[in-house]
Amino acid sequence: MPLPSSTVENYLKTIYKAQAAQRDHGRLVPMGHLAQALNVVPGTATTMVKALAESGLVHYEPYAGVRLTPAGEKLAALVLRRHRLIELFLVKVLGMSWAEVHDEAERLEHAASDKLIDRIDNMLGRPATDPHGDPIPDSSGSMVVRDYQTLLTCPLGTPVVLTRVTDQDAAFLRFLEGNSLKPGQKLRIEARDDAADQVVVRGKRDAKITIGMRAAAKLQVAPAEPEG
Amino acid sequence: MPLPSSTVENYLKTIYKAQAAQRDHGRLVPMGHLAQALNVVPGTATTMVKALAESGLVHYEPYAGVRLTPAGEKLAALVLRRHRLIELFLVKVLGMSWAEVHDEAERLEHAASDKLIDRIDNMLGRPATDPHGDPIPDSSGSMVVRDYQTLLTCPLGTPVVLTRVTDQDAAFLRFLEGNSLKPGQKLRIEARDDAADQVVVRGKRDAKITIGMRAAAKLQVAPAEPEG
DNA sequence: GCCCGGGTTTTGAGTGGTCAAAAAACAAAG
DNA sequence: CTTTGTTTTTTGACCACTCAAAACCCGGGC
Ligand SMILES: [Mn+2]
Ligand SMILES: [Mn+2]
Ligand SMILES: [Mn+2]
Ligand SMILES: [Mn+2]
Numbered sequence: 001m002p003l004p005s006s007t008v009e010n011y012l013k014t015i016y017k018a019q020a021a022q023r024d025h026g027r028l029v030p031m032g033h034l035a036q037a038l039n040v041v042p043g044t045a046t047t048m049v050k051a052l053a054e055s056g057l058v059h060y061e062p063y064a065g066v067r068l069t070p071a072g073e074k075l076a077a078l079v080l081r082r083h084r085l086i087e088l089f090l091v092k093v094l095g096m097s098w099a100e101v102h103d104e105a106e107r108l109e110h111a112a113s114d115k116l117i118d119r120i121d122n123m124l125g126r127p128a129t130d131p132h133g134d135p136i137p138d139s140s141g142s143m144v145v146r147d148y149q150t151l152l153t154c155p156l157g158t159p160v161v162l163t164r165v166t167d168q169d170a171a172f173l174r175f176l177e178g179n180s181l182k183p184g185q186k187l188r189i190e191a192r193d194d195a196a197d198q199v200v201v202r203g204k205r206d207a208k209i210t211i212g213m214r215a216a217a218k219l220q221v222a223p224a225e226p227e228g
Numbered sequence: 229m230p231l232p233s234s235t236v237e238n239y240l241k242t243i244y245k246a247q248a249a250q251r252d253h254g255r256l257v258p259m260g261h262l263a264q265a266l267n268v269v270p271g272t273a274t275t276m277v278k279a280l281a282e283s284g285l286v287h288y289e290p291y292a293g294v295r296l297t298p299a300g301e302k303l304a305a306l307v308l309r310r311h312r313l314i315e316l317f318l319v320k321v322l323g324m325s326w327a328e329v330h331d332e333a334e335r336l337e338h339a340a341s342d343k344l345i346d347r348i349d350n351m352l353g354r355p356a357t358d359p360h361g362d363p364i365p366d367s368s369g370s371m372v373v374r375d376y377q378t379l380l381t382c383p384l385g386t387p388v389v390l391t392r393v394t395d396q397d398a399a400f401l402r403f404l405e406g407n408s409l410k411p412g413q414k415l416r417i418e419a420r421d422d423a424a425d426q427v428v429v430r431g432k433r434d435a436k437i438t439i440g441m442r443a444a445a446k447l448q449v450a451p452a453e454p455e456g
Numbered sequence: 457g458c459c460c461g462g463g464t465t466t467t468g469a470g471t472g473g474t475c476a477a478a479a480a481a482c483a484a485a486g
Numbered sequence: 487c488t489t490t491g492t493t494t495t496t497t498g499a500c501c502a503c504t505c506a507a508a509a510c511c512c513g514g515g516c
Contacts, residue, residue: 007472090344271506483491
């Protein structure tokens with residue numbers, strides 16, 4: 001059992017995230033989705049997945065799709081852990097923008113040793129989430145998955161706090177940053193208009209921000225704690 | 229011109245270091261040395277070097293050896309820059325031991341972007357040398373190479389300062405650390421005995437340290453500045 | 457000049473990862 | 487059912503990198 005190549009790690013991570021994205025826990029991830037997410041041609045994904053199945057990391061059902069085995073799931077979670085701790089480290093310690101850390105972490109996640117990752121984890125105070133609000137698995141590979149509302153589904157008027165952004169696109173993140181829409185920010189939904197494809201929110205210093213519904217769906221929120 | 233793979237980067241870096249190690253600037257590095265340093269079989273090195281020559285990174289002379297072209301030299305220097313800045317960063321910012329940072333940097337050097345490296349360089353105050361005293365090339369790929377004496381060649385009795393350690397072996401580095409033999413340390417050679425394979429030095433708090441001559445040759449020193 | 461030995465190159469093969477294009481399977485609709 | 491369109495798999499090929507082993511070159515020694 002040689003250490004998994006970065007290709008293998010990327011496949012596992014992608015399956016993991018696809019699995020998490022579909023509500024139904026035990027469903028199979030279709031080959032097409034996997035290929036597209038990994039930017040390879042479908043035949044490549046098929047070949048690779050068969051190899052992963054051979055080494056016991058995934059369960060593969062021809063013409064149906066793929067799902068991680070417990071072994072694969074643990075490995076994937078550890079890659080995700082490395083990725084997210086590195087992102088947070090780059091932001092907190094090196095002062096990089098949350099818009100650019102994703103690409104950097106995409107490569108570093110395969111090169112950083114567990115020893116280094118633990119050191120980073122420690123220095124950051126064992127954080128629970130990364131700069132985008134994504135949960136960070138612990139060193140055993142388990143993590144707390146909370147089920148948030150989005151700016152599309154949460155109640156109007158009541159104060160909420162932005163907890164997670166589910167899109168790593170740099171331009172999108174820069175836009176959000178420019179409007180102070182980062183995790184931790186308190187918000188209140190003013191209005192939603194399906195026909196106009198608009199969601200209007202009040203943010204920092206009561207500034208009014210209008211975004212489209214596809215963007216709104218990428219912003220997850222929790223009920224704001226009534227504090228001090 | 230796709231970015232060089234980490235394999236290519238390792239070949240270039242190894243040729244660079246071999247070239248630097250032989251006094252004669254323009255001599256060719258023999259294939260055997262290269263293969264051994266890279267832990268590959270000689271035939272592999274030959275094949276690879278021919279490919280490097282094809283892309284203009286090295287000059288290759290069959291049965292004679294290989295030398296970097298200006299393009300190859302610049303690329304190699306930048307890999308070295310990444311490696312050494314990462315090492316220093318791991319020691320200074322993350323508190324890792326100078327004995328373990330080499331292996332970590334060996335992988336990270338291929339994954340870190342120039343943007344990240346510049347940030348690290350900045351945070352460290354544009355340092356001139358890494359934790360082992362190796363010079364750090366600037367972002368254009370040039371660096372100051374100074375010619376030091378070693379504990380084997382320097383004059384007896386006169387105070388010197390340890391400037392560089394030319395062996396990355398973790399056990400050796402731990403031994404040195406245990407005896408406070410790190411760059412910056414002031415020393416004075418007490419005695420040298422060829423027959424007994426011994427070099428005796430006075431170090432921190434006048435502690436007496438005796439090391440073998442092969443080890444002594446790996447410790448480079450400069451005349452100590454007489455400072456207040 | 458010839459041979460010998462150490463270093464070097466060639467050859468043939470294998471692994472991991474990928475694509476293009478043809479073939480096969482499936483789902484959905486008539 | 488049968489047809490149609492989409493998804494998936496198969497096939498054949500290729501590239502980067504590697505090794506084992508055979509063939510080769512070349513600088514001494516005789
Ligand atoms: Mn990755
Ligand atoms: Mn993230
Ligand atoms: Mn390396
Ligand atoms: Mn070093």
